[in-house]
Amino acid sequence: MTETVTELSDDVRALVDGIVGRLAAEPGALLPILHAVQDTLGYVPKAAVPQIAQALNLSRAEVHGVVTYYHHFRGEPPGRHVVQICRAEACQALGAEALLAQAQTVLGCTAHGTRADGAVSLEPVYCLGLCALSPAVMVDDKLHGRMTAQRLEAIAATWSTA
Ligand code: FES
Structure with a gap:
C-alpha cells in the first residue's frame, strides 16, 4: 500500500482524527471507527487507513483487510x-x-x-x-x-x- 496520511485533506484528516479520538478506547474499536468514517464521508478513504491503523496499534494490512473484507465499506466515494x-x-x-x-x-x-x-x-x-x-x-x-x-x-x- 502506497497511500500516506498526507494525501488526506486537512479537513478529512481532522474529521478522522475526531472519530478515532472518540472511539479508539472502546473494545473492538476498528469497526465502529470505520462505520463512523463511512457514515460521515460516504466512504473510507484509502489514505485514512494508516492513520486509523496507527491509532489502534494495528498494521495497515489489518485495517485494509477489514475494509476490503466487508462489502459494506467503500474505498472510493460513491455516486450521487x-x-x-x-x-x-x-x-x-x-x-x-x-x-x-x-x-x-x-x-x-x-x-x-x-x-x-x-x-x-x-x-x-x-x-x-x-x-x-x-x-x-x-x-x-x-x-x-x-x-x-x-x-x-x-x-x-x-x-x-x-
Ligand atoms: S433477504 Fe432480507 S431483504 Fe432481501
Whole structure:
C-alpha cells in the first residue's frame, strides 16, 4: 500500500482524527471507527487507513483487510445516488439476480461500480431487513419492496442530471 496520511485533506484528516479520538478506547474499536468514517464521508478513504491503523496499534494490512473484507465499506466515494440490491436468500428466491442484471442496464453501471458520470453507484448487499417484500432495494437510504426494473428505471428518471 502506497497511500500516506498526507494525501488526506486537512479537513478529512481532522474529521478522522475526531472519530478515532472518540472511539479508539472502546473494545473492538476498528469497526465502529470505520462505520463512523463511512457514515460521515460516504466512504473510507484509502489514505485514512494508516492513520486509523496507527491509532489502534494495528498494521495497515489489518485495517485494509477489514475494509476490503466487508462489502459494506467503500474505498472510493460513491455516486450521487446509491442503489443497493439485496442478494440474500429471500430476495434471490424472488428474482434478485435477474433484477441486479437488469439494474446494471437500467442504471448504466456495473455491480460494485459507479457510473462514469458519477450519478449512481450500484451495490449488491445481503439482507436489507425487508425480506417479506422481496426483492428489496435501498435507494439513497430509502427502502423499496417488490422492486422491478421498471420501478427502478422510474426512480432513476426522477434524479436530476446536474
Ligand atoms: S433477504 Fe432481501 S431483504 Fe432480507
